[in-house]
Amino acid sequence: xxxxxxxxxxxxxxxxxxxxxxxxANRTHLLDPVMLxxxxxxxxxxxxxxxxGEGRFCRMLSERGAVVTGLEPTSRLLEEARKRDPHxxxxxxxxxxxxxxxxxxxxxxxxxxxxxxxxxxAAIREKAxxxxxxxxxxxxxxxxxxxxxPSGWHRDRKGQKMHFPVDRYPDEYPNIARWKGIEIxxxxxxxxxxxxxxxDAGFNLREFIEPLPTPQAVKERPQLGDNMRVPxxxxxxxxxx
Numbered sequence: 001x002x003x004x005x006x007x008x009x010x011x012x013x014x015x016x017x018x019x020x021x022x023x024x025a026n027r028t029h030l031l032d033p034v035m036l037x038x039x040x041x042x043x044x045x046x047x048x049x050x051x052x053g054e055g056r057f058c059r060m061l062s063e064r065g066a067v068v069t070g071l072e073p074t075s076r077l078l079e080e081a082r083k084r085d086p087h088x089x090x091x092x093x094x095x096x097x098x099x100x101x102x103x104x105x106x107x108x109x110x111x112x113x114x115x116x117x118x119x120x121x122a123a124i125r126e127k128a129x130x131x132x133x134x135x136x137x138x139x140x141x142x143x144x145x146x147x148x149x150p151s152g153w154h155r156d157r158k159g160q161k162m163h164f165p166v167d168r169y170p171d172e173y174p175n176i177a178r179w180k181g182i183e184i185x186x187x188x189x190x191x192x193x194x195x196x197x198x199x200d201a202g203f204n205l206r207e208f209i210e211p212l213p214t215p216q217a218v219k220e221r222p223q224l225g226d227n228m229r230v231p232x233x234x235x236x237x238x239x240x241x
Contacts, residue, residue, distance in 0.1 A: 009077070019182060034235045059085050096122035104132070206238065
């Protein structure tokens with residue numbers, strides 16, 4: 001993993017596709033409603049989805065009338081995105097060196113992708129560069145406290161969840177996250193560092209949300225109830241002046 005420039009994504013691509021196709025409750029019940037609400041009316045907008053994976057959210061925005069470009073560095077995921085959306089636009093590229101001109105897009109999406117990017121400060125500056133004045137970044141990311149402990153909850157002898165551990169929060173460092181056959185490198189950064197990077201790139205914060213599941217969502221997918229104890233995602237809306 002240390003010498004893998006993809007951070008494990010090349011080896012995990014097939015497992016990721018299966019995981020998404022099986023249905024991730026965190027996305028469908030928790031993040032999608034908030035992300036779509038913050039995006040608002042996207043009819044006719046030029047949208048860039050940075051780290052689009054197999055293109056799921058790109059397709060959702062396209063169905064709502066957006067003109068979407070998906071950017072994805074993992075060749076297998078890019079191939080799958082193009083296969084599932086033959087008429088869509090999907091490009092290979094690095095989030096820290098976006099292959100687009102200045103002031104091109106109305107909206108940039110980062111859907112739990114910033115946590116995978118090594119040079120996140122450069123990636124945030126690049127988002128500012130390619131956005132038109134008044135354009136926005138809609139960002140969903142793991143809560144930084146959650147990335148200090150990628151193994152998740154501490155459990156008692158009966159396997160019951162006791163608490164979510166937090167350690168070395170003020171530092172920046174990589175971790176290995178493993179679930180459902182996926183094994184990838186993710187990066188822990190304190191929230192203050194992430195927000196400072198956006199402020200330094202000239203963005204203004206418009207919205208900050210820690211999504212919680214609805215009672216109906218918890219009824220349908222009981223595991224979402226964990227988010228009522230420890231909300232592990234954050235969603236932000238940043239505007240370029």
